[in-house]
Amino acid sequence: MPTMTNYNPDVLSCLANLSSDEVFTPPALANQMLDLLPQELWQDPNARFLDPCCKSGVFLREIARRLDKGLESRIPDRQERINHIMTRQIFGIAITELTGLMSRRSLYCSKTANGKYSVVTAFDTPEGNIRYRRIEHTWQDGRCVYCGANQENYNRGPELETHAYEFIHTNRPEEIFNMKFDVIIGNPPYQLSDGGYGRSASPIYHHFVAQAKKLNPRYLVMVIPARWYSGGKGLDDFRSEMLNDDRIREIHDFPDATEVFPGVQIKGGICYFKWDRDNHGNCNVFNYLKGNTTVCERPLLEPDADTFIRYNESIPILEKVRKWSEPSFKVFVSARKPFGFPTNYTGKTQPFEGAVMLYQNGGVGYIERNEISQNIDWIDRYKVFISRAYGAGEEFPHQIINRPILGMPNTACTETYLCIGPFDDIQTAKNVISYIKTRFFRFLVMLNKSTQDATQKVYHFVPIQNFSKPWTDAELYQKYHLTEEEIAFIEKMVRPMSVNSENDEQTEEPTDE
Secondary structure (H helix, E strand, O other), X not given: OOOOOOOOOOHHHOOXXXXXXXXXXXXXXXXXXXXXXXXXXXXXXXXOEEEEEEOOOHHHHHHHXXXXXXXXXXXXXHHHHHHHHHHHHEEEEEOOHHHHHHHHHXXXXXXXXXXXXXXXXXXXXXXXXXXOOOOOOOEEOOEEOOOOOEHHHHOOOOOOOOOOOHHHOOOOHHHOOOOOOOEEEEOOOOEEEOOOOOOOEEEOXXXXXXXXXXXXXXXXXXXXXXXXHOOOOOOHHHHHHHHOOOOEEEEEEEOOHHHOOOOOOOOOOEEEEEEEOOOOOXXXXXXXXXXXXXXXXEOOOOOOOOOOOOOOOHHHHHHHHHOOOOOEHHHHEOOOOOOOOOOOOOOEOOOOOOOEEEEEOOEEEEEOHHHOOOOHHHOOOEEEEEEOEOOOOOOOOEOOOOOOEEEOOOEEEOOOEEEEEEEOOHHHHHHHHHHHOOHHHHHHHHOOOOOOEOOHHHHOOOEOOOOOOOOOHHHHHHHOOOOHHHHHHHHHHEOOOOOOOOOHHHHOOOXXX
16 A cells, blocks of 8 residues: 555546546556557557647657667667657647647756656757647538538637637648658547537537548557547538548547546547558447446447447347347337427426417427418327437436427427327327336337437337337247346346336426436
8 A cells, every 4th residue: 555655656647628618637547548559559669659639748758758668778878768759750730829838848858858867868958859830720510611611700810829729620630740650549529519509619629530531540449438439519421431431440438537537527438549551340349338248349330220239248239139120119209399399398387278289398388370380280189308408427327318298289499399290099109108108119219329319210210110009028038038037138228117107207307408
């Protein structure tokens, strides 16, 4: 046990994060990612490494540590070896002026590379090989053409950071250092506010991945939010490109981001991956959940799927379901704004003659029938309302989606909900609700749901049943011939959905993003 007199913690493990979007990488995680690289790199005096999004400099520091040991026999003189490593092999691009100073302090032991206390004696500039340039956004129609930042939010004066990161604000990233790299590794910023409703933000980490691939390194290793598996604003093209790239040879997946970033909640979890330019094939998928690890070699994109199926244990269950070739339940699920009302729309607080009941954020309101602009023929039929946003940050086992609400005739909803149906009679609607409440149903939703957002597409893997009768988990497990182990996995991942009263469905309020 260390004592107060001999305990010497790594300062980079003690840093407070800049924000939930710019998260410092713990040294332990940096080393786990570096362990994905072949060991012979550390004995190669010509290998070059780039971190294009330096924050604390931890990746560069740990690379230097490994090279210092690996090149000991090739370059015996310690100072000569350090000078060679720092000037010829390790390069970084800081995301802010402050992180540039921090990264130089981590790598060179001095905030200036040519300073009195720098471990390097061969630099003649303060920045060394860790550069920072203040970059301005390029605005077009109120958005940055490179990262999509909102001009109203980020058109700032010289006293504030622009968050226009150099690496992704150029069409020619190869000109930044004018050299090729064997390894690009890092932890990019995750998102920028986009000026939308509430705390709306758009991801930017995918731009770093795409730009790194343009440089065509031998290896690319990055840690990014896992929501790209099946969701994320504007990530459809990125998801398709990633899932069809058989050079991604490893993914390490953490549904609970606190397992790698202590104290940091990242909705949908986190992952890091290794892209190997010269090596094609299936991907080794590592799942880490509550101390348990599973590994499975499989394609990133399963047959007939358009998203990444996260959990290895779920693959045989899904295969059994899909053997039935049943239509997808998502055909019953509406698109956003099923009746044309946005989330922030509210009806009158009291009913009045001729009013339609409106399920809205925080409860119900009352509106004139002629205010409804879409799906007017649904108003007087039975349907099921379900929150469009729910969970993704709760502890396992998950509920996955909010409790469904029975929509009687003369009802509608805002964008807070999706509408399932409509149906001709109340019993069919109730039977659909019984199915939604099963763990089986919600497990299949979970496979496509990586964040709070539960749009129509998260229901893609759920098959339609015969809704002339209600459904139970026992019946569904038997129908699809699930084993005891498969049932146990479903019930470990999904908790029961309680029913408190006959009116339970009609009183549940949504949890919005």
